[in-house]
Amino acid sequence: MLSSDTGTVHIIGAGLAGLAAAVQLSGAGRRIVVHEATAYAGGRCRSYYDQQSGMTIDNGTHLVLSGNHAVQSFARSIGSAAGLQGPAAAEFQFVDFADSAQWTLRFGDSRFPWWIFDKGRRVPQTGVLDYLPLARLACASADRPIGRVMACTGALYKRLLEPLLLAALNIEPPEGSAKLAGTLIRETLALGGKACRPLLAREGLGPVFVEPALALLAARGVAVAFEDELVALHVDGPRVTRLQFAKHTMALAEGDSVILAVPPWAAEGLVPGLTAPNEFRGIVNAHFRIDPPAQMPPMLGVINGTAQWIFAHPGRISVTVSDAGALFAQPRLDLAQALWCDVARVSGLPEALPPWQIVRERRATFAATPEQNRRRPQAQTSWRNLWLAGDWTDTGLPATLESAIRSGYRAAELAQNIRIAA
Ligand SMILES: Cc1cc2nc3c(=O)[nH]c(=O)nc-3n(C[C@H](O)[C@H](O)[C@H](O)COP(=O)(O)OP(=O)(O)OC[C@H]3O[C@@H](n4cnc5c(N)ncnc54)[C@H](O)[C@@H]3O)c2cc1C
Numbered sequence: 001m002l003s004s005d006t007g008t009v010h011i012i013g014a015g016l017a018g019l020a021a022a023v024q025l026s027g028a029g030r031r032i033v034v035h036e037a038t039a040y041a042g043g044r045c046r047s048y049y050d051q052q053s054g055m056t057i058d059n060g061t062h063l064v065l066s067g068n069h070a071v072q073s074f075a076r077s078i079g080s081a082a083g084l085q086g087p088a089a090a091e092f093q094f095v096d097f098a099d100s101a102q103w104t105l106r107f108g109d110s111r112f113p114w115w116i117f118d119k120g121r122r123v124p125q126t127g128v129l130d131y132l133p134l135a136r137l138a139c140a141s142a143d144r145p146i147g148r149v150m151a152c153t154g155a156l157y158k159r160l161l162e163p164l165l166l167a168a169l170n171i172e173p174p175e176g177s178a179k180l181a182g183t184l185i186r187e188t189l190a191l192g193g194k195a196c197r198p199l200l201a202r203e204g205l206g207p208v209f210v211e212p213a214l215a216l217l218a219a220r221g222v223a224v225a226f227e228d229e230l231v232a233l234h235v236d237g238p239r240v241t242r243l244q245f246a247k248h249t250m251a252l253a254e255g256d257s258v259i260l261a262v263p264p265w266a267a268e269g270l271v272p273g274l275t276a277p278n279e280f281r282g283i284v285n286a287h288f289r290i291d292p293p294a295q296m297p298p299m300l301g302v303i304n305g306t307a308q309w310i311f312a313h314p315g316r317i318s319v320t321v322s323d324a325g326a327l328f329a330q331p332r333l334d335l336a337q338a339l340w341c342d343v344a345r346v347s348g349l350p351e352a353l354p355p356w357q358i359v360r361e362r363r364a365t366f367a368a369t370p371e372q373n374r375r376r377p378q379a380q381t382s383w384r385n386l387w388l389a390g391d392w393t394d395t396g397l398p399a400t401l402e403s404a405i406r407s408g409y410r411a412a413e414l415a416q417n418i419r420i421a422a
Contacts (some may be wrong), residue, residue, distance in 0.1 A: 007031075007255025008031045013390070014034050020404070021409070022034050026220040033222070036224060037228065046205055050287070060320060067187050087198070090194075097342075101124055105123065110192050112192070116131045123155060133149075137149060138182050139182065143370040183396050200298070257386070259388075259415060261388075264276035281365055283320065283361050286359075288353075292316075298311065305345075310347075379414055389404075
């Protein structure tokens with residue numbers, strides 16, 4: 001049985017991993033306190049009002065697939081599942097700027113990939129045998145770069161695998177981890193269209209993932225301490241005994257425990273001897289304040305453009321570029337203009353730049369290479385009252401919301417078990 005005289009769980013970091021752990025543990029009746037370094041929750045998944053464009057924007061459009069079961073269970077548990085919206089079927093529209101070809105990929109609901117055998121449904125200029133590398137990737141066990149498992153050339157690669165893997169792994173696919181790609185394929189494409197419906201937080205990341213979680217935590221009496229940065233963890237023998245924050249220090253009682261849900265670069269400075277991913281890849285997002293034309297698809301994959309994905313939201317068009325290192329040195333205005341050019345081309349909107357904002361996240365995710373993947377630690381640590389969470393811990397998935405939330409659930413489960421055993 002749970003009781004209120006057991007220790008407190010201190011959750012460090014109010015990103016999605018920390019929030020998922022907090023929601024899970026508070027639902028189980030645990031006493032918890034969340035400590036967040038900044039003045040806001042959500043971490044790398046957040047919405048905010050932007051003066052320059054005059055609208056509320058997300059740091060980046062976050063795409064999830066219907067096969068991401070932890071994301072959906074989290075949204076259900078905080079009452080915001082209806083905010084994750086997408087088409088009734090797994091459909092992806094593409095345009096190739098090289099030859100202006102346009103097509104819609106329709107996976108169909110069957111687990112058997114009938115769409116591959118239907119010339120009208122598969123990627124233009126591809127034949128059935130071109131799809132065999134997908135099976136090879138799905139079965140990848142030893143971790144090697146994708147470029148050594150399959151040829152990263154040809155129409156299927158350019159028009160399907162490159163955009164999907166680049167978006168999911170946030171790395172140029174040839175250097176990406178075949179093992180991570182394989183897990184992804186097994187959890188989505190291999191399960192058929194039911195697991196591949198694209199879902200977006202149309203009202204914004206804050207209203208879907210962050211604000212409802214904070215409201216639920218508040219209703220459960222959970223304190224979230226903002227601007228409360230952890231600067232050191234003190235350990236003594238098998239346990240963490242003291243938490244040193246920038247503005248205060250806290251001694252931990254015997255039953256108290258800690259879930260460290262901070263990014264890897266912060267965790268490495270806090271946990272003695274921790275090995276964690278230490279190479280990162282950036283993502284660039286552009287947001288334009290303008291009404292999209294009625295015929296514009298809600299989500300469009302662009303091949304051979306500067307933009308990779310274009311999203312049409314009410315009153316706003318957003319563009320995403322993954323593994324966007326090359327765009328970080330470009331002047332902001334030039335970049336906004338280049339991306340808007342791509343939007344104007346597909347939407348028929350005038351070339352004059354509407355109000356805009358560019359968000360460049362340099363360390364959006366760890367670099368999903370086999371080497372970096374091997375640096376991911378388990379949730380358990382050498383200390384019996386300290387667990388790690390975050391998209392970068394060893395969840396077997398690329399650094400995504402699904403990975404972050406699963407890691408938070410896992411850390412919560414471990415914290416819960418240890419308490420029962422204590
Ligand atoms: C631009 C962009 C686009 C993305 N697109 C997608 C997408 O389309 N689909 C998808 O699934 N995923 C996407 N992701 C990845 C997704 O956002 C992350 O996987 C997820 O948000 C990571 O959550 P987290 O809780 O592990 O880490 P974080 O969000 O980094 O949270 C860590 C928290 O810890 C806090 N913190 C740090 N140090 C301390 C300290 N010392 N003390 C207290 N608090 C501290 C931080 O302020 C932060 O709030 C994208 C990410 C970015 C940046």
